[in-house]
Amino acid sequence: MTFFAALLILLTVSCFVAGQILLKHAMDITARETHSRRHPAPIFAAAIVAFAINFFVNIGLLQRFDLSYFFPFQGLSVIMIAFAGAWILKEKLSLRLTIGSIVIALGVILVSLS
Amino acid sequence: MVSRIWRWFVNPWVQLAICVLFATVAEIFLKLGAVATANLASAWSWTGLAGLRSGWVWWGILASLVSLFTWLAAIRKLPLTIAFPIANAVHIFVPLSCWFFLGEEILPRRWLGIALVLLGLLIVAPPAAKLEERL
Numbered sequence: 001m002t003f004f005a006a007l008l009i010l011l012t013v014s015c016f017v018a019g020q021i022l023l024k025h026a027m028d029i030t031a032r033e034t035h036s037r038r039h040p041a042p043i044f045a046a047a048i049v050a051f052a053i054n055f056f057v058n059i060g061l062l063q064r065f066d067l068s069y070f071f072p073f074q075g076l077s078v079i080m081i082a083f084a085g086a087w088i089l090k091e092k093l094s095l096r097l098t099i100g101s102i103v104i105a106l107g108v109i110l111v112s113l114s
Numbered sequence: 115m116v117s118r119i120w121r122w123f124v125n126p127w128v129q130l131a132i133c134v135l136f137a138t139v140a141e142i143f144l145k146l147g148a149v150a151t152a153n154l155a156s157a158w159s160w161t162g163l164a165g166l167r168s169g170w171v172w173w174g175i176l177a178s179l180v181s182l183f184t185w186l187a188a189i190r191k192l193p194l195t196i197a198f199p200i201a202n203a204v205h206i207f208v209p210l211s212c213w214f215f216l217g218e219e220i221l222p223r224r225w226l227g228i229a230l231v232l233l234g235l236l237i238v239a240p241p242a243a244k245l246e247e248r249l
Binding site: 106 | 186189190191193194195196198199202205209223224226227228229230231232233234235237238240241
């Protein structure tokens with residue numbers, strides 16, 4: 001794998017994680033009882049942009065590599081979302097939840113390998 | 115009675131379960147539709163657009179939409195750090211459904227992966243149960 005390919009894989013996983021974080025942030029705004037000054041629509045739009053980049057970079061990767069070669073990297077998204085949720089969304093991340101996420105990520109990587 | 119069923123239905127855990135179920139159903143339907151319309155000789159086959167001729171694909175799209183909206187409903191109430199690992203249960207249900215409904219083979223390494231995802235879900239379950247008490 002070239003350095004550029006590794007960067008693209010990192011970009012696609014990061015965009016997927018960013019999309020999920022943005023979606024969650026937008027849904028948090030809609031869930032608040034009080035009227036927030038922030039509107040969720042631009043955040044939804046940013047999430048869609050992140051998912052779109054993820055989608056097209058994925059297709060670009062598929063044109064160059066076997067699905068079973070780079071799809072297992074998607075398993076990393078479980079770990080990245082756990083940490084990004086704790087860091088950006090200030091969600092509580094216990095040791096148990098971290099270990100559970102790592103085990104699930106390993107499972108996803110093994111399932112994805114053909 | 116109706117309000118009790120509605121309250122059960124809008125529970126974020128129920129929404130998450132529906133999300134996982136429909137994500138699995140969508141994958142199976144899309145696979146059935148893709149196989150039914152496959153014409154690899156065509157230059158345009160890589161676009162997947164031929165799949166739109168299959169009713170299975172449209173049912174798959176509908177199931178994907180149900181999965182998306184139930185996911186949004188679930189994360190409206192649940193922390194992403196709990197909801198996302200649980201949503202990865204699709205990596206158990208999709209291979210098992212492929213094996214059961216489509217007759218696809220599951221290699222030992224994939225069985226091991228399924229077992230690991232299941233183990234991870236069991237590890238995540240107590241924090242999720244604690245959260246349920248607070249909801």
